[in-house]
Structure formats: C-alpha cells, structure tokens
Amino acid sequence: MNWVDTIVQGILLGGLFALFAMGLAVIYGVMRLINIAHGDFVVLGAYLMLSIALTAHLSPFAAAAIVVVLFAVLGYVLQRTILDRALGGDLLAPLVVTYGLSVIIENGLQQAYSADSHSLQIGALETASVHFGPIAVGIMPLLVFGVALAVAVGLELLFNATPLGMAFRATSDDRATARLMGVRDFQLYGYAAAISLGVTALASFFMGVKYTFTPTLGPSFLLYAFEAIVIGGMGSFWGTFTGAVILGVAQTIGFAIDPGWGILTGHLVFLAVLVVRPQGLFPKVVA
Secondary structure (H helix, E strand, O other), rough: OOHHHHHHHHHHHHHHHHHHHHHHHHHHHHOOOOOHHHHHHHHHHHHHHHHHHHHOOOOOHHHHHHHHHHHHHHHHHHHHHHHHHOOOOOHHHHHHHHHHHHHHHHHHHHHHHHOEEEOOOOHHHOOEEEEEEEEEEEEHHHHHHHHHHHHHHHHHHHHHHHHHHHHHHHHOOHHHHOOOOOOOOHHHHHHOOOOOOOOHHHHHHHHHOOOEOOOOHHHHHHHHHHHHHHHHHOOOOHHHHHHHHHHHHHHHHHHHOHHHHHHHHHHHHHHHHHHHHOOOOOOOOOO
C-alpha cells in the first residue's frame, strides 16, 4: 500500500510538471523556439503573486488571476517587441535572447527580493486532504492535477479544432506557404506567446504553494519541463502531459527508495527514454 501511495503522489506531482512543460511546449510547437527563460518566468510569476497579495491585501488566488492576465499580455508584448526580431534562419539568436532574459530576470529578482526563500500561503487548504480507502490525497495536489488536465484538453482542442489552431499548425509546418495564404505569422506568434506565459503563470501559482522558492530556481523548472516534453514526445500535448506524469512518478519512487535518489531517478528515466526512443514515447505533430 505504501508503494501505491507513492505512485499516486507521483502522478499528482506530474500534474505540476505538466503545467511547467505545456507552457514551453506551446511556444516551441508554434515557433520552434526553446525559451531558455521559461523557468525564470515561472519564478517571476510566483514573486509577482506574492507582491500583489501582500501589497493589495488580496488572497493568493486573486493575485494569481491578475498575474495570469498580466503574463498573457507580457507574452504578447515580448514576442512582438523582442522575440520576433530574433526569429529567422539562425537558431542561435533566439537562444541567446531568451538566455539574456533569464539572466535579467534572475538577477532582478535577487536585487528586489534578496536570496531569501518565500512561499504562497493559502491557509488550511495547503494541508487539507481526502481519503480514498487507506490512501490520503491532498486537495491541493488534486486541484493541480485537475487544472493541468484541463489545460491539456484545452490546448488539444485549440490546436486541432479551431481556425486559430489550424493557423498555428500551418505556420509551424511551413511559415512561407502560410504567409502566401494570408496568415499573419508574427501576430500568431504573439498569440502563442500569450498562451504560453498564461499557462506559465498557472504553474507559478501552484509551484509557489507547493515549494519555497528563490530567484535561482528557474533552471530546475526549465529542466523538468524539457524532460517532460522529450519523454512524452515533441509536438503532442497529451504526450507532454504523460511524460510529466512519468517524470513525477519516477521522482517519487526515487525519493521512496532514498531521499538522495529522487531527482536523479527522474533524470535517469529521461536519459533512458532519450537513448531507447529519442522521438519520445508518444510523438505526434500537432503544431
């Protein structure tokens, strides 16, 4: 029964990793751009929620709703003003630009908040749980998993059943031809960046509730997101979601075996998938 509980907790942890990963998957799927600053945006969102909650005397949930909107606008503006200029035939340029954003965000947060750790406090809900037989499951992890599942369903429907999604996929597959058909690719890129950072803001909130965070945690969250995408398969939101769950289960099993093996076990599973099936477990071109 202890192992059943461990696997259940790993599946729920995978919901948080899925939120990390799907924001990154959107921007990669549409623009083929790997956002090196993605993890730092997760941390930035948590700090903004903390500041808004304390300054305006709002609940963290209300602060999270505000930051989701702010991040969506920020994503659109960043794309149209900075990232668009880096896109083109050279793959190095967007990597350098997003790495620069990562450095700026991390150092800016250290200057503004110091290196002290913080967290988002939501009261009794943090420790509330429900029982399924002998297994106790936290309400908050269940909420995280449910939100991640809803985001995966929403993104799949958006990309596969809407005109906007068709334009996303056409631009991703052949940008030049899409332009000839009247698709305004740079505007679409702005929409994709807005969606990406909106999902990232959701991840920021749940990360801030689960963990204590510092300005330097961004690269770790970027790594978890990248591993989930690679395990699941590039281009598939369901694959990304499944890869995140696999990564979460691997980590919790590792922690159950030995506290020092938790994160390492997740990395080993990632490397094993990369060696045996480099295209991922469930590859599918949806963007």
